[in-house]
Structures are given as C-alpha cells and as structure tokens.
Amino acid sequence: MIIDCLALAKKLNDYNLQAVKELNQRGIAPKLCEILATSNAGVLSYAETKKRQAAELGILYESFIFDHDSSIDTVLEKIRQLNRDENVHGIVIGLPVFAHLDSDLLLNEIAQYKDIDGLGSKNTSAIFANHEQSAIAPATPAAALYILESLSAISGKKVCILGRGRTVGRPLLEMLINRNATVTVCHSKTAAIDIEMAIAQSDIVMTAIGMAGTVKSEWFKAGQIVIDCGISFVDGKTSGDVNSAELSDLGVFVTPVPKGVGAVTNAMIFANLIKAVDLQ
Structure with missing residues (x-):
C-alpha cells in the first residue's frame, strides 16, 4: 500500500495555517x-x-x-x-x-530556538537527553515520525534504520529511542546479509541512504512499514532508496518518492517555525 503523504502534508499545513492566523491575532x-x-x-x-x-x-x-x-x-x-x-x-x-x-x-x-532545522548542538543535545518538547527536531526525521505515527504506535516496535547521516539517520535513532522503539542501525559498513537480516526482523524500516537500488525488494515482507527518506536521481527522475511500487505489491505499507517524506518535511519546517515562536 502506498502511503498518502500528500494528505498528511495537507493536514499539517492546515494546522500551520490556523496557527499563523492565531499568531497574527496576537500581533x-x-x-x-x-x-x-x-x-x-x-x-x-x-x-x-x-x-x-x-x-x-x-x-x-x-x-x-x-x-x-x-x-x-x-x-x-x-x-x-x-x-x-x-x-x-x-x-x-x-x-x-x-x-x-x-x-x-x-x-x-x-x-537554539531560532534553529528551525534543529541541527545545532543545543537542539541535538536536548533530543539526545529526551527533551524533545523543549527542542526543535530536524524536519526530515520529524516528518518521518509524523507519517509513521499516523499509521502505528511506535512503542515496543522493532525498527531498522538504514543510514547514519547527521540530518536523518542519527537524529532518527534518538527520536525513536525516546518513543520506546527497539532500534537497529545499518550503514555503509554493514554487510548486505546483515542488512537483509535486520530488515527481516523489523516491523518498521526507515531508509536514509540516498542511493536507488541499494535496498532490495525481496528483503521485505507483507505488513511491514517502510518510510523512505532517501532521494537520488536516476535517468533524470527522482527516486527513493526502495522501489515503492514493488513493495506495495508485496503488501508493504510504503512512502513514495517523490510526493512522500519530502512533502511532509516541507510542511514540518513551518511547523517547527511555529513551535519556535512559542519557545521564544
């Protein structure tokens, strides 16, 4: 099943629009x-x-x-x-x-409270210390979790993160732990057979590699949730880390690329701005 991320982005932007109106009323x-x-x-x-x-x-x-x-x-x-x-x-x-x-x-x-991308050391430290409510989280991980939490509770779930980059993989790890998930991280030095095993044992897979074709469709099974944060370009077209059409046919719940996590991230940036106003 292809997850309708555009609908989720619209929901978040509807919130943003109303919040801006309320801020305007406060001057x-x-x-x-x-x-x-x-x-x-x-x-x-x-x-x-x-x-x-x-x-x-x-x-x-x-x-x-x-x-x-x-x-x-x-x-x-x-x-x-x-x-x-x-x-x-x-x-x-x-x-x-x-x-x-x-x-x-x-x-x-x-x-700290003007750092809308949440990549400065003060916000990352607050997230590491499980103080997300008083921090601004990076927009892409926050968007990925917004999508995920619209589908399933996270607490107690087994989650595999593919990628350990600063902007997505690393903050996702901390944010998932804050939500009581059991997390496995795979990266460029993880053997393919170990990645396949980690995926097989997971309820949820979140990818942030940025290389199309790296993650094989046959590694997944029906009922899993896949949040694809990866972006790459193949033959002039935007692609994700996974083949969303193939995974959907397998019975996997998967975000598309394009019109997936990126669309929600765009809305999340402005949700972060609104949160920043309140924190200030």
Whole structure:
C-alpha cells in the first residue's frame, strides 16, 4: 500500500495555517530567514519552494545570499544580527554551503530556538537527553515520525534504520529511542546479509541512504512499514532508496518518492517555525 503523504502534508499545513492566523491575532507575524552561501542548484530551488510555501501560509520569508568570496566571519555576523532581531523567529541554512565555510560553525551560531532545522548542538543535545518538547527536531526525521505515527504506535516496535547521516539517520535513532522503539542501525559498513537480516526482523524500516537500488525488494515482507527518506536521481527522475511500487505489491505499507517524506518535511519546517515562536 502506498502511503498518502500528500494528505498528511495537507493536514499539517492546515494546522500551520490556523496557527499563523492565531499568531497574527496576537500581533505576531512569524518570519523565517534563510542563509544561502551556495551555488548548488537543488538548494537554491528548494529555497524558492520555501519562499512560495511561506507566502501561502502567511509567513514572512527573507533570504540572504552570499557569493563564493564571502568569509565565514561575514556569514557569522549576519546570523548574529538575525539572532538579535526580535522580528525574526527562525533561521535556516541552505546546505551544503561553499566548501571553505564551516557548516558546523554556522549551524551552532544560530540561537537554539531560532534553529528551525534543529541541527545545532543545543537542539541535538536536548533530543539526545529526551527533551524533545523543549527542542526543535530536524524536519526530515520529524516528518518521518509524523507519517509513521499516523499509521502505528511506535512503542515496543522493532525498527531498522538504514543510514547514519547527521540530518536523518542519527537524529532518527534518538527520536525513536525516546518513543520506546527497539532500534537497529545499518550503514555503509554493514554487510548486505546483515542488512537483509535486520530488515527481516523489523516491523518498521526507515531508509536514509540516498542511493536507488541499494535496498532490495525481496528483503521485505507483507505488513511491514517502510518510510523512505532517501532521494537520488536516476535517468533524470527522482527516486527513493526502495522501489515503492514493488513493495506495495508485496503488501508493504510504503512512502513514495517523490510526493512522500519530502512533502511532509516541507510542511514540518513551518511547523517547527511555529513551535519556535512559542519557545521564544
């Protein structure tokens, strides 16, 4: 069964729209600012998507563009200015940035409750300590769990995560443990036979590899839930880590790519912004 992620994204955006209206009634105009120090076409295109969606929700959006010659100090100073600006409620950084810029330094400069991507050390530490309510979680893991929790309780379930990256796999591990799941993590150094075994023993599989064709359909069985957070491009088309059509035919509940986790992530960014306003 293909999971209808567009319906879930709409539900979340309906919440966002109502929350923005309520903030406006309190005299608050939520504003998101984005640092763009990159020439990556995908990042710049995604920034335009955020700008458009912000407008649809009644959220203010402003981007700050830095060219390749910009120094780390110049970008840091802009972040500090935005931290001090009470009319700015959220800051995101379009990743990856230019190679000479330290992304960790930039992310950690963002004030905790303006860190809408939840990738700074203060938010990641809070999640590690099971203090998610007082933190901002990374949008993609939060979206993946939003989808999962619409289908099934997580507590007590066996979950296999494929991938250990900073933006998805690692925070997913902590967030699943916070929800009392039993978690196995597989990565690039895990043997294929061990990945197959881990999948076979799991109720839920969450993938974040970014390489189409790596995860074989025959490793899955009917009744499992697969949340595919991976994105890659094959013959000019967007693909996930798994073949969602094949898995659906096997009786697996699976998110599609595109129009899957990414759609919910887009909505989750603005849900994070609304949470940030409340935390501030």
